[in-house]
Amino acid sequence: xxxxxxxxxxxxxxxxxxxxxxxxxxxxxxxxxxxxxxxxxxxxxxxxxxxxxxxxxxxxxxxxxxxxxxxxxxxxxxxxxxxxxxxxxxxxxxxxxxxxxxxxxxxxxxxxxxxxxxxxxxxxxxxxxxxxxxxxxxxxxxxxxxxxxxxxxxxxxxxxxxxxxxxxxxxxxxxxxxxxxxxxxxxxxxxxxxxxxxxxxxxxxxxxxxxxxxxxxxxxxxxxxxxxxxxxxxxxxxxxxxxxxxxxxxxxxxxxxxxxxxxxxxxxxxxxxxxxxxxxxxxxxxxxxxxxxxxxxxxxxxxxxxxxxxxxxxxxxxxxxxxxxxxxxxxxxxxxxxxxxxxxxxxxxxxxxxxxxxxxxxxxxxxxxxxxxxxxxxxxxxxxxxxxxxxxxxxxxxxxxxxxxxxxxxxxxxxxxxxxxxxxxxxxxxxxxxxxxxxxxxxxxxxxxxxxxxxxxxxxxxxxxxxxxxxxxxxxxxxxxxxxxxxxx
Amino acid sequence: xxxxxxxxxxxxxxxxxxxxxxxxxxxxxxxxxxxxxxxxxxxxxxxxxxxxxxxxxxxxxxxxxxxxxxxxxxxxxxxxxxxxxxxxxxxxxxxxxxxxxxxxxxxxxxxxxxxxxxxxxxxxxxxxxxxxxxxxxxxxxxxxxxxxxxxxxxxxxxxxxxxxxxxxxxxxxxxxxxxxxxxxxxxxxxxxxxxxxxxxxxxxxxxxxxxxxxxxxxxxxxxxxxxxxxxxxxxxxxxxxxxxxxxxxxxxxxxxxxxxxxxxxxxxxxxxxxxxxxxxxxxxxxxxxxxxxxxxxxxxxxxxxxxxxxxxxxxxxxxxxxxxxxxxxxxxxxxxxxxxxxxxxxxxxxxxxxxxxxxxxxxxxxxxxxxxxxxxxxxxxxxxxxxxxxxxxxxxxxxxxxxxxxxxxxxxxxxxxxxxxxxxxxxxxxxxxxxxxxxxxxxxxx
Numbered sequence: 001x002x003x004x005x006x007x008x009x010x011x012x013x014x015x016x017x018x019x020x021x022x023x024x025x026x027x028x029x030x031x032x033x034x035x036x037x038x039x040x041x042x043x044x045x046x047x048x049x050x051x052x053x054x055x056x057x058x059x060x061x062x063x064x065x066x067x068x069x070x071x072x073x074x075x076x077x078x079x080x081x082x083x084x085x086x087x088x089x090x091x092x093x094x095x096x097x098x099x100x101x102x103x104x105x106x107x108x109x110x111x112x113x114x115x116x117x118x119x120x121x122x123x124x125x126x127x128x129x130x131x132x133x134x135x136x137x138x139x140x141x142x143x144x145x146x147x148x149x150x151x152x153x154x155x156x157x158x159x160x161x162x163x164x165x166x167x168x169x170x171x172x173x174x175x176x177x178x179x180x181x182x183x184x185x186x187x188x189x190x191x192x193x194x195x196x197x198x199x200x201x202x203x204x205x206x207x208x209x210x211x212x213x214x215x216x217x218x219x220x221x222x223x224x225x226x227x228x229x230x231x232x233x234x235x236x237x238x239x240x241x242x243x244x245x246x247x248x249x250x251x252x253x254x255x256x257x258x259x260x261x262x263x264x265x266x267x268x269x270x271x272x273x274x275x276x277x278x279x280x281x282x283x284x285x286x287x288x289x290x291x292x293x294x295x296x297x298x299x300x301x302x303x304x305x306x307x308x309x310x311x312x313x314x315x316x317x318x319x320x321x322x323x324x325x326x327x328x329x330x331x332x333x334x335x336x337x338x339x340x341x342x343x344x345x346x347x348x349x350x351x352x353x354x355x356x357x358x359x360x361x362x363x364x365x366x367x368x369x370x371x372x373x374x375x376x377x378x379x380x381x382x383x384x385x386x387x388x389x390x391x392x393x394x395x396x397x398x399x400x401x402x403x404x405x406x407x408x409x410x411x412x413x414x415x416x417x418x419x420x421x422x423x424x425x426x427x428x429x430x431x432x433x434x435x436x437x438x439x440x441x442x443x444x445x446x447x448x449x450x451x452x453x454x455x456x457x458x459x460x461x462x463x464x465x466x467x468x469x470x471x472x473x474x475x476x477x478x479x480x481x482x483x484x485x486x487x488x489x
Numbered sequence: 490x491x492x493x494x495x496x497x498x499x500x501x502x503x504x505x506x507x508x509x510x511x512x513x514x515x516x517x518x519x520x521x522x523x524x525x526x527x528x529x530x531x532x533x534x535x536x537x538x539x540x541x542x543x544x545x546x547x548x549x550x551x552x553x554x555x556x557x558x559x560x561x562x563x564x565x566x567x568x569x570x571x572x573x574x575x576x577x578x579x580x581x582x583x584x585x586x587x588x589x590x591x592x593x594x595x596x597x598x599x600x601x602x603x604x605x606x607x608x609x610x611x612x613x614x615x616x617x618x619x620x621x622x623x624x625x626x627x628x629x630x631x632x633x634x635x636x637x638x639x640x641x642x643x644x645x646x647x648x649x650x651x652x653x654x655x656x657x658x659x660x661x662x663x664x665x666x667x668x669x670x671x672x673x674x675x676x677x678x679x680x681x682x683x684x685x686x687x688x689x690x691x692x693x694x695x696x697x698x699x700x701x702x703x704x705x706x707x708x709x710x711x712x713x714x715x716x717x718x719x720x721x722x723x724x725x726x727x728x729x730x731x732x733x734x735x736x737x738x739x740x741x742x743x744x745x746x747x748x749x750x751x752x753x754x755x756x757x758x759x760x761x762x763x764x765x766x767x768x769x770x771x772x773x774x775x776x777x778x779x780x781x782x783x784x785x786x787x788x789x790x791x792x793x794x795x796x797x798x799x800x801x802x803x804x805x806x807x808x809x810x811x812x813x814x815x816x817x818x819x820x821x822x823x824x825x826x827x828x829x830x831x832x833x834x835x836x837x838x839x840x841x842x843x844x845x846x847x848x849x850x851x852x853x854x855x856x857x858x859x860x861x862x863x864x865x866x867x868x869x870x871x872x873x874x875x876x877x878x879x880x881x882x883x884x885x886x887x888x889x890x891x892x893x894x895x896x897x898x899x900x901x902x903x904x905x906x907x908x909x910x911x912x913x914x915x916x917x918x919x920x921x922x923x924x925x926x927x928x929x930x931x932x933x934x935x
Contacts, residue, residue: 075541388850403864405832412859412870421815421846421876430869431861 021248021279025110025221032089034224038062041194043334044089047214048197049165049471051170061183061193066141068187074350075379075411076319077291078255086257088195090137090222134159136200136216138229146200148212155211157241162230165201172203176234180263180300180327188259188321189296192228196261199229204239213469218247218260220280220291226257233263235270237303238486242273247280247316253289255318260295268303268330273311275468276324277476280316287346287375290318297324298354301333301362309336309465310353313476315483318347323381325354328390329364335364338464340476342483343376343408350397352382352413357423368399369461372408373484379411386423391422400429402460404453404484454481499556500535504528506559506676507643513561515613515646518618519624527642530634537636546822546854549636550655552762553736557708559620560675561646563591567670572598575668575698577696578919579728579927584664584694591670592646599668606657606689612648612680637738637764641712644678651693655686655718662692662724662913667711669699669731674706681713685721685749692724692913705733712740714778717749719773720820724752726916730759730923737763745805747773754911755782756920757792758870758927767796771805771833778807783920785821785927786851793822798840800833803863809840812907814900814928825870833863840870845877845903897928 002427032043041062070081134148136159152159158169166173183193200216220227235241245256258280264272274297283290292334293316299308310324326335335352355364364384372378378401386393412429434456442452458465458477465473496504507528514524526846573580586688587609588598594611601609615623649665667679685691697709709729709859712860717723729737737760745751757763769778784792798807813821823842846851877899885895904924911917 121799334859391849401859401861402868403861406834408864409862410859411861412857413874414855414857416853416855416857416874417870418844418846418853418874419781421849421851423846424875425855427855427857427872427875428869429859429871430867432863432867 020156029222031087034087036088040088044195048372050166054166058194061190064184065190065194068190070187074321076348076350078319079249083132089197090225090231111191128385134212134214138198138218156205156208156400157210159214160201162199162201170310176265180298181261181296188294189261192259192261196228196230199231202233203234204241206236207238210241213242215244229260231262233272235272239270244275246277255292257292258377260414262297264299264308265306266301266306269305271307273309275311278316282347283318285345291315293320295322300327301330305332306330307334311338314341315479320349320351322351323353327356329358331359331361333359333362337366338467339368340461340464341378342371342480344374344386347376350379350381352380354383357386357390357393360390360455363394366397367463369464370410371399373404375407377409381413383415385417386419388419395425397427399429403433496551499553500583502556504532510559510561515607516616517619520616520619523624524643528637529638531639535635538913547764556674557674559644560592560677563593565671569598571700575700578922579696582915582919584662586664587649589647590668591675591875592679592861594647596764599602602639606654608652610650612650615650622647635870636741641678641710645680647679651683651832653685653689653691656688658690662694664694667697670703672704674704676708678832679711683715685723687718688720690722695727697729699731708736714742717751718745719746720748722750726754728756732759734761736855739765741767745771745776748775749776753780758785761790762841763792765794770799771802774804776805781810781907783791783904783907784813786821795824797826798838800829803833804835807838810907811842812904813844815844816906820852822855827868829861829863829866831862833867838868842872844874
């Protein structure tokens with residue numbers, strides 16, 4: 001009950017727009033000229049001091065992108081994006097390679113403090129926070145700081161910005177970049193491949209269990225910019241890593257584009273757990289502004305007995321277009337997808353997963369909970385397929401939708417393709433509203449309607465919450481309460 | 490992006506066949522105009538292909554490369570004994586019979602003696618005299634952009650117009666037999682228009698069967714438009730059992746008025762390619778729908794069931810259960826969409842699709858969809874696919890039942906759950922017999 005109480009308190013303290021990360025930070029920045037052509041790609045590559053092969057890779061992606069058209073199959077509606085009216089690169093002026101935290105713009109540090117993201121290792125060590133989390137903070141187009149690098153290095157784990165990885169570990173990057181999401185995979189992935197500015201790189205060597213949670217914090221600050229980050233995580237044989245990403249942006253009237261690509265590679269017996277708490281600015285109560293979140297996330301269970309688990313909590317963004325997927329290539333590999341998608345106001349969510357079973361006896365599990373309130377549209381779209389030769393495959397899918405109010409919509413679009421007889425596929429989906437009986441029961445025991453709704457909703461999503469790292473569970477519960485604020489009555 | 494696509498041989502042939510046969514197709518000027526309009530639309534769209542979302546799993550352009558001679562004025566000799574042979578187990582069902590051979594009404598093979606509360610008119614006769622308004626009613630069915638429907642409008646030769654009088658309660662089912670006969674394969678299009686009057690009770694059966702010895706090839710395009718008026722109870726069954734390289738394209742377009750109760754069932758077997766499209770729309774509150782089906786697939790057969798249930802008004806109920814048995818390289822497809830429109834509160838919808846795969850090479854693709862815009866609803870769907878459970882088989886065998894019998898028993902009980910949805914005992918028995926025969930033939934087929 002304490003959590004519910006806290007949720008309500010939290011709700012009360014937030015401003016009218018109900019988005020507490022809506023502040024803007026005044027930081028001088030360097031931007032690429034507006035618009036997109038080959039010179040923009042060259043500009044970004046040069047800014048990053050990239051080797052020739054990387055530039056060529058980008059140019060190839062750009063050439064492919066030019067020939068592609070925007071996908072229109074998702075159940076989302078938005079005015080056509082003018083890709084020439086965007087800045088593709090923005091970086092805080094003073095952060096051209098800070099050597100230590102002391103060199104980072106104090107304004108920037110204050111911002112992260114405000115967001116509750118710990119960037120100071122000392123504080124963490126002093127026991128201010130109970131668990132250690134290494135953070136890579138990405139501000140607009142560049143990674144500003146990565147914490148706990150030294151300690152991770154001792155364990156052999158590489159955790160740095162992708163720009164640094166391109167410079168320092170070109171062999172690893174060359175081998176894995178684009179191997180899960182090829183340059184021409186889809187419109188937004190191609191765009192990202194051409195203009196990605198930064199992101200995180202993780203390599204966990206053979207047999208190593210990453211000693212702490214890794215985390216990236218994305219922040220869009222600059223106006224009219226698109227953010228295109230690229231994350232690449234490789235877990236070598238028998239390695240284990242848990243990774244969390246969080247995102248926020250200032251409140252703005254315009255729509256901003258965020259097109260990220262995340263690639264995960266798990267080799268034999270490796271395990272990657274990837275959690276996302278996405279809280280981009282969702283637009284105001286009339287649907288003005290907000291982030292367009294067009295993201296390609298895919299994990300490749302390349303090795304025997306490997307495992308990739310996606311957990312996502314989607315509460316932000318005006319439009320979400322995101323399908324974290326698993327290619328279950330290895331025999332006995334395992335894919336998991338746990339999702340909570342909350343939409344309110346005029347948000348549009350089209351999200352889900354793909355479980356592509358190629359390996360024998362691979363298994364997957366999908367638990368998706370969609371909550372639609374206000375005028376929002378919430379769609380689950382997913383694919384489960386078993387290749388002809390992938391025998392002994394198992395999948396269980398459960399997607400439940402909860403509707404709050406009669407102006408919203410909840411949709412389920414699953415594709416289930418069993419190409420051999422030994423595949424055991426089970427799929428179930430339900431849509432319902434919070435039953436009056438449940439609310440009545442709670443209210444009769446002294447809870448207000450809003451408290452009762454928060455309680456029921458948190459119960460509804462519990463299956464998924466359990467799969468989040470401990471530290472973020474409480475935070476997420478609050479987030480859900482906040483996102484639904486104003487949806488009752 | 491629009492890409493100019495080359496017309497396939499079949500598309501070209503169908504457009505040309507229309508020009509050749511236009512004068513022979515029955516209909517008044519208004520009807521001919523509607524036909525010409527339809528073929529124009531078809532010519533522009535072509536056959537549906539996998540790039541069209543609804544046809545993702547059934548690429549008709551690829552599967553129907555050739556078209557057969559269009560059936561008009563067919564005069565194959567068929568006797569009543571032939572009809573009984575073709576009907577097989579269904580012949581035992583005591584029913585009023587309306588028979589069509591290669592898409593043409595045959596009064597000599599029909600028997601409507603003693604039928605009360607029902608009026609049957611052959612479509613061809615109605616089309617010939619149809620004034621513009623009636624013609625518009627006869628030709629405007631279903632989604633106008635659907636290529637299969639436009640082809641039906643262009644080429645329909647006959648069918649049954651059935652009117653069930655208000656408050657009539659039909660003692661016997663009405664059996665509409667669509668017989669494929671003759672040594673020459675035909676492309677046949679038929680259309681039925683059924684209206685069940687207020688508070689009437691009726692059972693309608695469509696049987697698409699072939700005469701033994703008929704050509705191995707045949708292409709059927711059948712469309713049934715059905716309206717159940719206020720409080721009407723309608724049971725509607727379609728049996729499509731063929732052989733050889735038969736292609737069966739079917740559309741049901743059902744409208745339910747307030748408090749109408751509609752029980753639909755479709756049985757499909759022996760079709761080389763079948764696409765069963767069902768669209769149900771609620772037009773008044775309190776409507777009830779129970780839609781189910783069984784499909785038996787083997788060899789390289791391909792059976793697709795695609796349905797859309799549109800809850801456009803509040804307080805309606807829908808239930809769907811479709812079960813398929815897939816053997817050899819057979820492919821089963823189920824696409825089921827439940828739409829709940831804004832304001833359609835208190836909707837109760839449930840859908841289930843299940844496939845049993847008997848061979849490692851079988852394939853089942855399922856896409857159950859929910860599109861919900863109202864909050865006070867209970868909707869759910871499920872989809873499963875699996876092979877026979879070893880544990881169950883073991884249980885049977887440990888009780889002394891031989892392997893093949895145990896398998897047959899389990900398959901029968903699986904499909905039986907769908908067949909049990911058929912309330913008419915005679916029809917249910919006939920379907921069970923047909924399913925059993927299919928299973929024993931499956932053994933031989935191996």
